Amino acid sequence: MSPGFESTLADLIVDNMGVGVFVVDPAYNVIRWNRFMHNRSGRSPGEVLGNNLFEMFPELPRSWLTKKFESVYLLKNSAFTSWQNRPYLFRFLHDRPITGGIDYMRQDCTFMPLIEGGEVIGVCVILFDVTQAAMISYEREAALAALSESSRRDGLTDVFNRHYLEERLSEAFNQWTRSGDDFCLLMIDLDHFKQINDEFGHLVGDAVLRIAAVRIGELLPPGSIFGRYGGEEFAAVLPSTLLDDAMEIAREVCRAVTLEPVQCGDSQVKISVSIGAAQTSSAIKQYEMLIKQADGALYLAKSRGRNRAVSAAD
Amino acid sequence: MHEPLLNEDQRDALQEIANIGMGLAGARLATLLGEFIQLSIPSITPVRVDDLPGVLSNFVGNQDRFTVVRQAFTCDVRGEALVLLGDDAVPELWELMGYDPELDARSAASEQEVLIDLSNLITGACLSCMFEQLGRSLTFSPPTLMGRRVSLHNLLRPEAMAWETSLLVEVKFSIENRTFCAHLVMFTGEDSLTTLKSALDELLECM
Numbered sequence: 001m002s003p004g005f006e007s008t009l010a011d012l013i014v015d016n017m018g019v020g021v022f023v024v025d026p027a028y029n030v031i032r033w034n035r036f037m038h039n040r041s042g043r044s045p046g047e048v049l050g051n052n053l054f055e056m057f058p059e060l061p062r063s064w065l066t067k068k069f070e071s072v073y074l075l076k077n078s079a080f081t082s083w084q085n086r087p088y089l090f091r092f093l094h095d096r097p098i099t100g101g102i103d104y105m106r107q108d109c110t111f112m113p114l115i116e117g118g119e120v121i122g123v124c125v126i127l128f129d130v131t132q133a134a135m136i137s138y139e140r141e142a143a144l145a146a147l148s149e150s151s152r153r154d155g156l157t158d159v160f161n162r163h164y165l166e167e168r169l170s171e172a173f174n175q176w177t178r179s180g181d182d183f184c185l186l187m188i189d190l191d192h193f194k195q196i197n198d199e200f201g202h203l204v205g206d207a208v209l210r211i212a213a214v215r216i217g218e219l220l221p222p223g224s225i226f227g228r229y230g231g232e233e234f235a236a237v238l239p240s241t242l243l244d245d246a247m248e249i250a251r252e253v254c255r256a257v258t259l260e261p262v263q264c265g266d267s268q269v270k271i272s273v274s275i276g277a278a279q280t281s282s283a284i285k286q287y288e289m290l291i292k293q294a295d296g297a298l299y300l301a302k303s304r305g306r307n308r309a310v311s312a313a314d
Numbered sequence: 315m316h317e318p319l320l321n322e323d324q325r326d327a328l329q330e331i332a333n334i335g336m337g338l339a340g341a342r343l344a345t346l347l348g349e350f351i352q353l354s355i356p357s358i359t360p361v362r363v364d365d366l367p368g369v370l371s372n373f374v375g376n377q378d379r380f381t382v383v384r385q386a387f388t389c390d391v392r393g394e395a396l397v398l399l400g401d402d403a404v405p406e407l408w409e410l411m412g413y414d415p416e417l418d419a420r421s422a423a424s425e426q427e428v429l430i431d432l433s434n435l436i437t438g439a440c441l442s443c444m445f446e447q448l449g450r451s452l453t454f455s456p457p458t459l460m461g462r463r464v465s466l467h468n469l470l471r472p473e474a475m476a477w478e479t480s481l482l483v484e485v486k487f488s489i490e491n492r493t494f495c496a497h498l499v500m501f502t503g504e505d506s507l508t509t510l511k512s513a514l515d516e517l518l519e520c521m
Contacts, residue, residue: 067412068431074346077438080456085427110456 020127023114026073028053028066031122040092040105059091072113073120079111083134094131106134156206157213159234160227166287168225169237173287176280184246184279186236187294188216188253191272191306193232204264208271211262216273219253235294243279243311250275250309258307272307274298279312319360319481319507324514328483331517332356335444336485343439347410350490353440359482363472370466373484373497374398379463380497383433386455387441391506391513393480395441396499397433401425401463403494407432410489430457436487436498444483448513477504 014021015034023032030053033045041048043056054062068079081089083106094105108128113120152164160168172183190196190212197205209232216234217226225237238246254273261268276298284290293312301310320328333355340353361369374380380398387395407413407428434457445452461469481502488495502510 064412071346071435071438075342075435075439075442077434077442078454079431079438080434082427082430082456082458084459085423085430108456 019129021124022048022127023122023124024053024069025122026120028069030056032124037127041090057090060089061086065089068111069123072111072123076113076115076120078113081107081109081111083108083130084137087134090127092129094129096131096135100131100135102131102135102138105129106131154228157210157228159213159217160225162227162229165225165227165229165235165237169235169290170287172225172237172239173280173290181240182242182280184238184241184243184277185290185294186238186246186250186253187229187276187291187298188234188236188250189274189298189302190232190234191274191302196269196271200264200267200269204267204269207264208262208269212257212271212273215257216253219249219256221249235291241279243277243313246277246279247309247311250277254307254309274301274306275309276301277309277311319479320358320511320514323518324511325358327514327518327521328358328481328510329356331447332358332444332483332485334447336440338443338446339439342443343435346435347489349410349492352486352488352490354486356483356485359484360479361482362479363475363477366470366472366475367467369482370470370499373486373499374466378465378467380466381429381462382460382464382466382469383430383457384460385434385437385457387437387445387452387500388454389445389450389452391445391450391502391510393500393502393506395437396460396501397436398466398497398499399429399433400495401429403492404428406489406492406494426459426462430459433457433496436496440485440487440498441500448517450513479504479507481507481510 014032017034017036020036020040021032021034022030022037025031029050030048031050033043033048037048038044041057048056054060054065068081071077072079088104088107089109090105090107092105092107094100094102096102106129108130110126110128112124112126114122114124152160154161169185175181176183190209193205193208196208209228213228213234216236220226220236221238221241223239225239227235229235238249241249254275258270258272261270276294276296278284278290278293278297280290284293297310297312297314300314301308304310336353336356340351344351357373359369359372377400381401383397383399385395385397387393404425411428411431413424413428434454437457438454441454442452483500483502485498486495487498
C-alpha cells in the first residue's frame with residue numbers, strides 16, 4: 001500500500017466516523033472538522049477551517065475549556081469531559097427530537113494530544129453522542145426516585161407511612177436538640193372507627209380513612225410532616241410551632257373533619273377525630289417520649305368525650 | 315512468609331523513578347495551575363489484598379470519607395489509579411481550574427466536575443512522568459467517580475476484590491497555602507507485576 005493511499009484511507013475513516021472529530025492548533029484555530037461535526041453543527045469545513053473555535057462557537061465555556069486545552073499541551077495527556085457533569089459542549093440536536101424530552105445531544109469528549117517530535121502540535125477532540133445512554137440513566141434515576149417516594153407512602157391513604165414519619169420525627173428531634181427550635185406533634189385518631197367498619201363495611205371504612213386523611217392534610221401548615229401512624233391513627237409533625245398554635249390548628253382540624261358527613265355510595269357517615277398535642281421540652285429526652293406525651297393527651301381527649309383536641313400540658 | 319514482590323534493587327529502582335517522576339509532575343502541575351504544588355515522597359508498598367485496609371489507613375490517617383475518582387492506565391503495564399479527595403475545600407478549586415464563578419452554577423454536578431478534572435490532572439501528570447522514566451507512554455481511560463464522601467473501607471473491601479497481590483504507589487498532593495489535599499494511589503494490575511519487574515530489571519542493567 002502506498003503512503004498516499006494510507007493517508008487517504010485515514011482521511012476517509014475520520015471523515016465518515018459516527019463520532020465527532022476535530023482538531024485545533026495551539027491558537028485554537030480549527031484545522032480539521034469531520035462530517036459528523038459538519039452535519040451536527042450545520043457548519044461546513046469551508047466555514048470553520050482556519051477560524052478560531054471560540055469565535056465560531058461562542059456558546060462554548062471559554063475559560064474552562066482553555067484550561068482543559070492547556071492541560072493537554074502541558075501534561076501531554078488526554079483530558080475528558082462527561083455528560084454526567086456537563087451535559088454538552090456544543091448545542092447539537094440529537095436523534096430523539098420527538099421521544100427524547102431533552103434539549104441538546106448529550107456528549108462525552110476526549111481531548112487528545114497530537115504529539116510530533118515530543119511536542120504537542122494540536123489537540124484532537126473526539127466527541128461521542130451519548131444521548132441514548134444518558135436517557136437510560138435519566139429513566140433509571142426517575143424510576144429510583146419514584147420507588148423511593150412510594151416506599152414512603154401509605155398504600156391506602158397516600159400520606160406518609162409510619163416508617164417514614166418516624167424517620168422524619170427522629171430527624172426533627174435531633175435537629176431540635178442542636179437548634180432548640182421547638183416543634184409540636186399531633187396524634188390524631190378517628191373516633192368510633194370500629195363502629196363505622198362494623199356498620200358500613202370495610203370498603204366504607206377505607207374510604208373514610210382516605211377522606212379523613214385529605215381533610216386533615218389540607219389544614220396543616222406547609223412544611224408539616226403528616227402520615228398514617230397505624231390503623232385509624234394519624235400523626236403530624238409541625239415544625240417551628242409552639243403548643244398554643246398547634247392547639248389552634250388541632251381544634252381547626254377537629255372542626256373541619258366533622259363539618260360534612262362522608263358520602264359513600266348511599267351511606268352518609270358522620271366522622272370526627274380526637275387529637276393529642278405535645279411540644280418539645282427539656283423534659284423530653286427522646287422522640288419516643290414526645291409520641292408518648294401526645295398519645296397521653298389523645299387518651300384524655302377520648303375520655304373527655306371525643307371530637308376534641310387536648311394538649312399534653314393540660 | 316511470602317516471597318517479596320520486588321527484590322531490593324527493583325524496589326530502589328522503582329522508588330527512584332517514582333521520585334523523579336513526581337518531581338517532574340509537580341513542576342508541570344505548578345506551571346499549569348499557577349501555584350506551588352507539593353507532592354510527597356512516593357511510598358512504594360507491595361500489598362496482599364487482605365492487608366489493603368491497613369495499608370490505606372497508613373496512607374490517609376484517620377480520615378475515612380473521601381470523594382474517590384478512578385482511572386485505568388494502560389501500556390504493557392496496566393492498572394488503576396484512585397484519587398482520594400477531601401472535598402471540603404472545593405471552593406478553593408473553582409478559580410484554580412478555570413471555572414467561571416459567574417457562569418458555572420455551583421451545583422453538585424459542577425462540584426463533581428471540578429474534582430474529576432483535578433483528579434485527571436494529578437493522575438495523568440504523576441503516572442505519565444513516572445512511566446516516562448521507564449520509556450513508556452500511558453493511555454488513560456476517562457475518569458469516573460466511584461463515590462462522593464464515601465467510606466474508603468466500605469468502598470475497597472478485600473472480599474470484593476478479584477486479586478491477591480498488587481503494588482501500590484502512593485503520593486500526597488497539596489497546594490501551598492491552601493487547605494486542599496488529595497492522595498493518589500496507583501494499583502498495579504496483578505497480571506502486570508511480572509512486566510513491571512522486568513522493566514525495572516532492564517532499567518537496572520542500563521545503569
